[in-house]
Amino acid sequence: MYTNGLILPSGFFIRDVLDIAPEILGKILVRTLPDGSEIRLPLTEVEIYRGVEDLACHASKGMTARNRVMFGEGGHIYMYLVYGMHWMFNIVTGPAGSPEALLIRGAGDVFGPGKVTKLLQMDGSFYGESIAASSRIRIENAPEIVHFSTGPRVGIQYAGEPWVSKPWRLKVMNDK
Numbered sequence: 001m002y003t004n005g006l007i008l009p010s011g012f013f014i015r016d017v018l019d020i021a022p023e024i025l026g027k028i029l030v031r032t033l034p035d036g037s038e039i040r041l042p043l044t045e046v047e048i049y050r051g052v053e054d055l056a057c058h059a060s061k062g063m064t065a066r067n068r069v070m071f072g073e074g075g076h077i078y079m080y081l082v083y084g085m086h087w088m089f090n091i092v093t094g095p096a097g098s099p100e101a102l103l104i105r106g107a108g109d110v111f112g113p114g115k116v117t118k119l120l121q122m123d124g125s126f127y128g129e130s131i132a133a134s135s136r137i138r139i140e141n142a143p144e145i146v147h148f149s150t151g152p153r154v155g156i157q158y159a160g161e162p163w164v165s166k167p168w169r170l171k172v173m174n175d176k
Contacts, residue, residue, distance in 0.1 A: 008139045010132040013074035017048050017093040017100035021170050026145035029107050030138050031120040039120060042142065045106030047153045048168035049090070051099055056159035059099030069128045070099035077137075079117075079127040086114030087123050091131055091139075105154075106171065147173040 008027065013020065024043055031039045049057040058067040058080070069078045070092050078090040078101050090101040107116050117123075120137070131139060150167035157164060 006140050010075035013093050014095055017050050020093050021046055021048050025148050025172050027142050028140040032136055041108035045171040047103040047105055049101045056156035056163045070101055072096050075132050077126045077129045079124050087117040088113050089117050089122055145172050149173050
């Protein structure tokens with residue numbers, strides 16, 4: 001959809017997360033490290049979290065200091081810490097007031113959201129940063145991935161049905 005320009009613009013993210021998720025697979029995540037070197041990896045797995053009605057979404061209990069960025073305009077980063085040691089990297093989507101996000105679960109051959117943030121050297125300092133205007137991290141356009149699988153999200157049993165069974169985890173299929 002967005003073929004002009006290399007960096008995905010903020011407008012790409014101000015749409016429904018259900019539309020963005022399949023389109024973002026295969027796009028290139030670029031992390032510029034403090035020494036100026038870059039890590040460039042295709043996005044290979046994401047999970048959808050969609051609004052206050054989604055009981056697996058942090059927004060389901062309303063706005064808090066932790067999830068405030070989710071209630072803003074799409075295109076910003078939502079970082080949070082789990083188990084006191086793993087940073088989770090999410091990209092907020094949708095218009096302001098519609099709290100949705102994509103959890104980045106895989107990039108290149110690295111799978112697991114904590115492993116991705118460790119490799120990319122990401123922490124809470126990225127919270128609220130614009131993915132389209134950041135000097136530290138961006139997503140570049142690449143051809144859309146056609147072949148991907150869907151499945152249930154990971155670690156959300158507390159949300160109950162129908163949320164546990166929603167096929168809201170998307171993963172690039174290896175055609176080799």
